[in-house]
Amino acid sequence: DGGITQSPKYLFRKEGQNVTLxxxxxxNHDAMYWYRQDPGQGLRLIYYSQIVNxxxxxxxxxxxxxxxxxxxxxxxxxxxxxxxxxxxYLCASSETGSTNEKLFFGSGTQLSVL
Amino acid sequence: AQKITQTQxxxxxxxxxxxxxxxxxxxxxxxxxxxxxxxxxxxxxxxxIYQGSYDEQNATEGRYSLNFxxxxxxxxxxxxxxxxxxxxxxxxxxxxFMIKAAGNKLTFGGGTRVLVKP
Numbered sequence: 001d002g003g004i005t006q007s008p009k010y011l012f013r014k015e016g017q018n019v020t021l022x023x024x025x026x027x028n029h030d031a032m033y034w035y036r037q038d039p040g041q042g043l044r045l046i047y048y049s050q051i052v053n054x055x056x057x058x059x060x061x062x063x064x065x066x067x068x069x070x071x072x073x074x075x076x077x078x079x080x081x082x083x084x085x086x087x088x089y090l091c092a093s094s095e096t097g098s099t100n101e102k103l104f105f106g107s108g109t110q111l112s113v114l
Numbered sequence: 115a116q117k118i119t120q121t122q123x124x125x126x127x128x129x130x131x132x133x134x135x136x137x138x139x140x141x142x143x144x145x146x147x148x149x150x151x152x153x154x155x156x157x158x159x160x161x162x163i164y165q166g167s168y169d170e171q172n173a174t175e176g177r178y179s180l181n182f183x184x185x186x187x188x189x190x191x192x193x194x195x196x197x198x199x200x201x202x203x204x205x206x207x208x209x210x211f212m213i214k215a216a217g218n219k220l221t222f223g224g225g226t227r228v229l230v231k232p
Contacts, residue, residue, distance in 0.1 A: 033219070033220075035222075040123075040224075040225075041224055041225070042118075042120075042205055042222035042223050042224045042225050043159075043205070043207075043220075043222040044222075045219045045220070045221075048219060058219060059219075088157060090157075090159060092159070100147045100164065100166055102149060102161040102164060103149075103159070103161070103220060104161075105151075105158055105159035105160075106158070107156065107157055107158045108157040108158065110157075
């Protein structure tokens with residue numbers, strides 16, 4: 001079945017540590033996105049990529065980094081510069097990034113700080 | 115800048131009844147798309163319905179319909195014949211028709227939690 005796979009489901013970060021969240025899609029979609037969700041709140045865009053080897057900052061990119069070396073993969077690194085990383089992280093994709101396209105989402109990664 | 119407002123943090127609805135979830139938006143763009151997503155307790159986001167700003171008719175998808183009032187900038191979701199499985203968070207979102215180089219990000223509202231009572 002086609003879809004988006006996020007791993008791990010739960011992740012713990014020690015202070016000063018970088019951690020990487022995985023996102024893989026087999027939908028052959030060009031565009032991929034990372035969103036952060038804090039408890040009881042909506043989603044905020046961290047980074048997005050509309051094509052391989054290209055990505056743009058979203059609304060809350062500070063303390064995060066991404067890469068897009070392959071079409072199917074869009075990993076997110078939460079760096080030590082992100083002082084409040086505890087949140088639910090959702091990866092999404094869409095065919096081309098056009099305005100009427102729905103986003104397909106993964107099942108998310110819950111990141112907590114030890 | 116775009117903004118989505120969902121004023122109802124939580125709602126109870128009786129099974130088999132209809133429920134309306136409010137969504138208002140603010141944008142200076144003339145062309146945009148509006149989306150509703152459902153998020154069950156498992157966390158994944160499930161697409162429900164889409165409405166384009168130039169669509170003349172309100173969108174419908176099964177038990178979901180969108181009450182689109184462009185002049186009032188509102189896009190309320192109506193769920194008919196509620197089922198226990200409809201208990202979840204519901205998010206309204208918008209994407210403006212910007213030039214591709216500027217990105218086509220989806221902006222989300224804060225969500226409404228719906229609990230369906232048997």
